[in-house]
Amino acid sequence: MRAILWLAIVVIGTVSLGVVALHRGETLNAAWLVVAAVCIYFIAYRFYALFIAEKALGVNPARPTPAYVRNDGLDYVPTNRYVVYGHHFAAIAGAGPLVGPVLAAQMGYLPGTLWILAGVVFAGAVQDMTVLFMSTRRDARSLGDIIRSEMGPTAGTVAGIGVLLICVIILAVLALVVVNALAHSPWGTFAVACTIPIALLMGVYNRYFRPGRIGEMSIIGFVLLIAALVFGRTVAETPALASWFTFSGPTLALLIIAYGFCASVLPVWLLLAPRDYLSTFLKVGTIVLLAVGIIIVRPDLQMPAVTRFIDGTGPAWAGSVFPFLFITIACGAVSGWHSLIASGTTPKLIENERDIRFIGYGGMLMESFVAIMAMIGATVIHPGVYFAMNSSGALIGTDVAQAAQVISNWGFTVTPTELTQMAHDVGETSILSRTGGAPTLAVGMATILSGFLGGKALMGIWYHFAILFEALFILTTVDAGTRVLRFMLQDLVGHALPAFRETRSWTNNLVGSALACVLWGYILYQGVIDPFGGIWTLWPLFGTSNQMLAAIALIACTVILFKMKRGAYAWVTIVPTAWLVICTVTAGLEKVFSADTKIGFLSHARQFGDAIAAGKVLAPAKSMADMSRVVFNDYIDATLAALFVAVVLTMVVYGYISIRRAQSAPGITAREIGAVPA
Amino acid sequence: MDFLRSAYKWAAQAARLMVGVPDYETYVEHRRAEHPDEPLMTYEQFYQNRLKARYTIDKDHLRGCC
Numbered sequence: 001m002r003a004i005l006w007l008a009i010v011v012i013g014t015v016s017l018g019v020v021a022l023h024r025g026e027t028l029n030a031a032w033l034v035v036a037a038v039c040i041y042f043i044a045y046r047f048y049a050l051f052i053a054e055k056a057l058g059v060n061p062a063r064p065t066p067a068y069v070r071n072d073g074l075d076y077v078p079t080n081r082y083v084v085y086g087h088h089f090a091a092i093a094g095a096g097p098l099v100g101p102v103l104a105a106q107m108g109y110l111p112g113t114l115w116i117l118a119g120v121v122f123a124g125a126v127q128d129m130t131v132l133f134m135s136t137r138r139d140a141r142s143l144g145d146i147i148r149s150e151m152g153p154t155a156g157t158v159a160g161i162g163v164l165l166i167c168v169i170i171l172a173v174l175a176l177v178v179v180n181a182l183a184h185s186p187w188g189t190f191a192v193a194c195t196i197p198i199a200l201l202m203g204v205y206n207r208y209f210r211p212g213r214i215g216e217m218s219i220i221g222f223v224l225l226i227a228a229l230v231f232g233r234t235v236a237e238t239p240a241l242a243s244w245f246t247f248s249g250p251t252l253a254l255l256i257i258a259y260g261f262c263a264s265v266l267p268v269w270l271l272l273a274p275r276d277y278l279s280t281f282l283k284v285g286t287i288v289l290l291a292v293g294i295i296i297v298r299p300d301l302q303m304p305a306v307t308r309f310i311d312g313t314g315p316a317w318a319g320s321v322f323p324f325l326f327i328t329i330a331c332g333a334v335s336g337w338h339s340l341i342a343s344g345t346t347p348k349l350i351e352n353e354r355d356i357r358f359i360g361y362g363g364m365l366m367e368s369f370v371a372i373m374a375m376i377g378a379t380v381i382h383p384g385v386y387f388a389m390n391s392s393g394a395l396i397g398t399d400v401a402q403a404a405q406v407i408s409n410w411g412f413t414v415t416p417t418e419l420t421q422m423a424h425d426v427g428e429t430s431i432l433s434r435t436g437g438a439p440t441l442a443v444g445m446a447t448i449l450s451g452f453l454g455g456k457a458l459m460g461i462w463y464h465f466a467i468l469f470e471a472l473f474i475l476t477t478v479d480a481g482t483r484v485l486r487f488m489l490q491d492l493v494g495h496a497l498p499a500f501r502e503t504r505s506w507t508n509n510l511v512g513s514a515l516a517c518v519l520w521g522y523i524l525y526q527g528v529i530d531p532f533g534g535i536w537t538l539w540p541l542f543g544t545s546n547q548m549l550a551a552i553a554l555i556a557c558t559v560i561l562f563k564m565k566r567g568a569y570a571w572v573t574i575v576p577t578a579w580l581v582i583c584t585v586t587a588g589l590e591k592v593f594s595a596d597t598k599i600g601f602l603s604h605a606r607q608f609g610d611a612i613a614a615g616k617v618l619a620p621a622k623s624m625a626d627m628s629r630v631v632f633n634d635y636i637d638a639t640l641a642a643l644f645v646a647v648v649l650t651m652v653v654y655g656y657i658s659i660r661r662a663q664s665a666p667g668i669t670a671r672e673i674g675a676v677p678a
Numbered sequence: 679m680d681f682l683r684s685a686y687k688w689a690a691q692a693a694r695l696m697v698g699v700p701d702y703e704t705y706v707e708h709r710r711a712e713h714p715d716e717p718l719m720t721y722e723q724f725y726q727n728r729l730k731a732r733y734t735i736d737k738d739h740l741r742g743c744c
Contacts, residue, residue, distance in 0.1 A: 071712075073705035074724075075731065079695070086692035212725030214694060268733040277697045284696065345698075480733075487735040503735075 006046065013039025020305075021110060027300040030376045033109070034294060037117060037372045041365045044121040049361040052126060056561065056569035057133050059353040066140045067349055069674055076140070079349040081358055087349065088363045090280050091341045092128070093287065095174055095474050096331025096546070097367055099437035101375040102444075103539060104329045106314040106390065108306040109379045111325055113372065119326070119333025120368035123576035127550055128338045129360030130557040130573060135343035136350050139673040143343040147556050149671050150563065155654040159552050162647040164488050165640065166336070166545040171481045172523035173542040174474045175260070176534045179252045179524070180436035181467050186245035187236035187427055188464050189252075192471045193245065194228035195275065196259075202274035214277060221278045229464055233427060253528040256478065257521035263475075264482040264513045272479050279473035286469045290373050290445060297451040303379035303386065308411060315391035316435065317536055318598040323587040326579075327543030332371020334580065336549025338364065377444030378437075384414020385422050385443065389434045392533030394620035396432065403432050427460030435535040442466035485519065486512035526633045531620035537633075541640055544587050548644050551580040555655040562662040563670035581648055588645035592638045601641065605634035698732030699725060 016036035020028065053059045067078040079087075104112035134146055141149075144163070148156030182189045202221045210216055235241045247255065263271050312320035317328060331337070342360060350356060378386060387407045388396065396403040400416040407414050423431045426446055431439070446462035454462070487503065490512050494501035500508055527534025554577040561570040594600030597607045608631045611618045621627045662669050691701050702721050709718050719727060 071708060073708035074700065074727065077700050077704055077708075079700070080688065080691075083688060083692045083695055087695040090696035211722045212699075214697060214699060215690070269729060272733060273697075273729055280696050281693065349695075349700075483733075483735055 006043075009039050009042055013043060020113065023305060027302060028109075028305070029298055029300055030294055030380065031298045033113060033301070033372060033376060037113075037369060040117050040121065041369070044125070045357075045361060045365060048121060049125065049129065049357050052129065052361075052569075052572050053133075053357040056566060056572045057130065057356075058564075058566065059133065059356060061352055061354045063137075063353055064674065065136055065350045065353060066347060066674070067351060070139065070348075075345075076348045078351040081351060081355040084346065084349045084351075084355065085359050085363060086284075088341065088346045088359050089366050090284055091345065092335070092338045092363060092367055093283060093370060094331065094337075094477065095177065095438075095470060096335060096337070097371040098374045098441055098470065099177060099539075100329040100543070101332055101371045102378040102437035102440050103316050103390070103535070104325055105303055105375060105378040105386065106307065106316045107310045107321065107325065108304050109301055109375055110305040111310065111321055112329055112375055115326060115329055116332045116368055116371045116375065119329070120364060123550070123554075123580065124332075124334035124338070124368065125361040125364035126572060126576055127334060127336075127554050127557070128342050128364040129356060131339045131553050132342040132347055132350075132360035133353070133356050134557060134560055135347040136353060136356060137672045137674070140347035141343065141673070143339050143553060143556065146343065146560075147552075150560055151556065151654050151658045155651065155658075158647055158650050158654070160488075162545075162548060162552060162644070162651075163340075164485070164492070165643060165647075166549055167481060167485045167488065168519050168523065169538070169542050169545050169640070171260075171478060171485065171520035172527060173535075173538050175253070175256050175478055175520070175524045176527045176538065177436035177438050178256060178471045178474050179249050179528055180434055180535070181438045181442070181471060182247070182252055183249040184246055184430070185236075185428055185467075186242040187232040187460070188467045188471070189245040189247060190235045190241075191225075191229045191232040191464055191468045192475070195225065195278070195468075195472055195475070196271070198224045198228070199271050199275040199278065202278070203270040206274065207269050217274065218277050218281055221274065222282070225278065225282075225468070229461065229468055232464060233460060236427060249528045250525070253521075253525050256475075257517050257524065259475070260478045260482045260521070261513050261517045263479040264486060264516070265509055272476070272483075275472070275476050275479065279476045282469050283473050286466075287370055287373075290377070290448065291369075293445075293448045293452060294373060294376055297448050299376070299380040299448055299451065301376065301379040302381060303383050307383075315387060315395050317539055318596075319540065319587075319590070323583040323590070324540060326583045327540060327547050327587050329371065330543045330546040330550075332368050332374070334547065334550045334576065335367075336546050336551070336553060338367075339549065339553035374441055377441045377448065379444075380447055381440070381444050382414065382418065382422075383412040384408070384418060385431065386440060387412055388414070388419050389431050389440045389443070390437075391433060392435060392531075392536060392620075393433045394531055394533070398432065400430075400432065425456060425459045426463035428463075433533065435533045437535075438467060438470045442470070482513060482516050482520070485516035489515055489519075523636075526629070526636075529629075530633070531622070531626060531630070537637060540587065540591060541637060541644075544584050544591070544641065544644050547580050547584045548648050551577055551584060551648055552651050554580065555651050559655050559658040559662065560670050562659045563665075563668065565662075565668050567659075567663065581652060584648050585645050588641045588648075591641040592645075601634045601638035605631045605638070608634070699728045 016032050019032045020036050067076050070076040101112050135141060138146060144156055147159050198221050202217045206217045384407050388403050396406045400419045404414050404416040404419055442463045445466040446459045449462045450459045490500055502508055527538050530537055554573050558570050558573040558577055590599055591601055595603050597604040608627055612627050617627060621630055702724055
């Protein structure tokens with residue numbers, strides 16, 4: 001009976017995937033994508049994940065987990081697997097899986113979808129599960145600790161530098177997504193600005209009136225949030241009010257940097273915690289809502305399976321399928337960040353090693369499904385609208401007539417009226433060059449959700465709801481991330497100046513926060529004023545850094561498998577490691593050295609440098625000052641890309657040395673904590 | 679009915695854990711069983727303790743960004 005069921009799933013999955021892959025011409029219904037993805041997830045979970053758990057890792061249901069060994073009722077608590085699953089998913093889900101697929105959609109829905117599915121099955125979910133397993137076997141220690149103890153202190157430090165770099169890039173890029181979504185949008189800006197007083201109110205309520213009543217305060221916050229969202233339309237339609245909330249990109253960038261600084265020095269109960277509660281619940285709720293929406297509406301995908309930009313000349317980001325598609329979609333396929341979560345709070349809650357497959361592998365499958373939904377969201381809208389939103393002003397100009405003409409010439413026929421109409425439908429003055437993924441996804445979500453709740457009249461509300469939902473958790477990240485960066489800087493500078501390490505000192509916190517904000521703020525600001533549109537320049541750097549961390553985590557897992565004398569199964573992590581190393585190193589080197597000025601930072605700097613020497617101003621720069629800034633930033637970006645490559649290669653070398661050592665050792669050399677495996 | 683009640687209990691427990699607050703009853707049971715002579719935190723103290731733990735940053739607690 002079971003065999004028949006699985007056979008049916010295999011057949012349905014194969015047929016759906018075949019339809020998705022081979023479909024040409026007419027529009028394709030999103031249901032095919034959903035069914036193909038879900039069948040693949042089930043098959044991968046039932047067979048491949050089980051193989052990895054039982055054969056490669058050798059989970060031992062009899063081995064007591066840290067939750068039992070160190071049970072304190074607080075951090076270490078044996079917890080029901082479904083409850084841990086919810087916790088783990090909420091911790092790993094973020095902005096990454098929502099933005100990457102939207103950008104990848106410029107090549108059509110097919111290339112991105114195939115990478116999301118293959119990536120999660122063979123790389124992303126394997127990484128999450130294996131790291132979770134390794135950490136559970138080591139008293140729930142962190143990835144950094146595991147690397148230090150299994151591969152030596154130098155490897156640990158190199159990995160630490162990698163994490164610091166990612167933190168800077170990630171904060172800058174995520175803040176840039178918010179800036180691009182809110183620039184010249186009084187409705188969105190008003191709603192997002194309101195989240196600050198709402199969070200403060202919740203914080204005070206929770207501190208002084210009803211401590212610990214999370215449900216109560218979240219409901220109050222949610223009601224106020226929706227009120228702000230609805231009232232935002234009135235703000236946008238009243239010129240006197242709208243002018244208060246209409247900002248240019250650079251002004252918004254400065255405001256967000258200032259916000260990041262203030263938020264990160266305030267006590268956590270006042271702003272960070274209530275905002276975190278709101279954004280966590282809103283995030284999970286919206287993801288569920290979107291899934292329901294897609295299943296009920298079953299929209300048609302307007303974007304072709306493969307567009308002409310498969311050749312690497314697309315307007316959202318430059319570069320060919322290999323390696324750039326694989327770094328553009330980072331989080332939905334494989335995300336290095338998850339290795340930090342999987343070696344953080346989750347392993348302290350695992351009741352039994354048997355649950356690791358469900359929580360680690362299964363949690364990542366759900367994240368991948370979020371990426372598939374983002375892909376659907378980006379491709380249900382008119383391709384002309386998609387390209388109008390994701391191309392910088394340098395390519396399509398700043399008025400709808402010119403934009404419509406340029407995009408129609410690319411082969412995606414669209415009229416100026418269609419572009420104006422879409423802007424009007426979602427309650428904005430313009431949708432041109434709203435790069436960064438979030439606004440595109442918001443239009444897609446508004447299209448889907450208004451399809452079953454509210455119709456066209458509510459499209460504006462849904463669009464801004466989607467913007468609010470993304471901005472809310474990105475700003476929470478900005479706050480929390482600035483604190484993390486501050487800590488890492490304090491730790492780093494503390495080597496030279498020990499007094500700086502004292503985290504209870506106000507001076508240290510102020511200086512540390514300011515330093516952290518300057519670091520990511522600088523990159524954010526250069527992204528906002530970048531004549532090419534910052535996403536074009538910065539997203540590939542972010543993708544490379546995230547995949548780099550994933551490669552580091554997988555290298556550590558591979559080393560440990562060899563140290564456990566399970567080298568015969570180590571291919572389960574070697575294959576994704578090799579792929580990620582090839583992708584990040586190729587992408588990093590191309591970003592630095594490619595002769596194509598659209599891709600290589602150095603050749604681009606040379607092109608602009610030569611023009612400066614000749615006294616010429618190259619579009620889209622408008623002045624000589626613009627020109628020198630472009631050159632300077634090119635060098636910074638080139639340095640970052642080169643650093644990523646250096647970190648990955650160093651880790652590969654350390655990994656290789658550790659593996660050889662493990663192979664020549666007579667017995668098991670893995671340093672597990674707790675019971676010795678039988 | 680029982681099913682609904684336990685489903686609600688699980689959902690509430692999962693929602694709280696998502697924001698870093700584990701089950702208080704489990705904590706009380708654990709303390710009663712393992713450390714019966716030691717003082718027990720009230721729910722409010724327990725909550726403040728968890729709030730602090732969630733946002734404290736050190737080498738082992740670098741909460742993610744992505």
